[in-house]
Amino acid sequence: MVIGMALAVAAGLLVGLQNIFNSRVQTAAGQPATTALVLGLGALASFLLGLLFTGGSMFSWDALEWWHPLLGFAGVGVVICVVQAVKRLGPTVAVSIIMVSQLGFAVLWDALGVFGLEQSPPSWNQAAGLLMIAGGILVFKISPKKGITSSKQPGRMSWQHDSAEERRKKA
């Protein structure tokens, strides 16, 4: 439980950091090359860390199914959806909706118990907590101009930053 929390916090901090750094790479090299680089390095690092922590299990692939690698294709779906949403709605609104959508779908997956999750229908406590978090995200992100969410500033608050193309359009 505590370890799970700590790992979730670490993952979240790294996602925030990675978004900032990726946006810099994107400005230089564009979206497709950045996506390929990030996934390639992620795979390499996963292999090396797996080797470090578990040793030989990185070489045992008996339980591998043909469709496991295809799950990675969903990552491409993520990139397409995010890029299209940001293009149509602007970064601030798009990112706010994406974050709230993540919370909503997480509740749905838990409620349905998909993919071996322990089935747990949402409680009133949970509903209230989720509304507070969603409200917090919206208050946090949709604030007056010139503030933290100002969209002309590089590296502003956002889940995913503009692509190089978007930046050129704005400039």
Place this chain on the structure above:
Amino acid sequence: MKGIIFALGAGMFITLQGVANAFIGTDIGTWNAAFITQAGGFAAAMIILILLRDTGWKQLLKAKPLYLASGAFAAVILFGNMEAIYQLGATVTVAVILIAQLALTFAADARGWFEIEKKEIQLPQILGCLLMAGGVIMLQL
């Protein structure tokens, strides 16, 4: 309208990917799952890169090494995500990750890290943080 559908779809794909990864991680091992799904994603991205005849990779070295290397963070992100889902379920995991992510960007903006132009902290940001923290406590009750 289309934009909203894409944004909702992104949220669906991100979370579905997390729980699906966790699912196969129980069979083949967490690090193995992190490796194989990213390798699959890399293959797909390379195919798209070739189909688009994208030459962006020639410009990659214009970015700082630290920024280029950040792709490696994904190993820890995926591992942490999967282990957290095992222990906490999808809802709490996603909530905590989102808040930590906002906190990091918030700090980077407020302190001007990584060549980001420093920005003043305003009331809505503080209010938003309090609401989110309260929400996570409610989730746990």
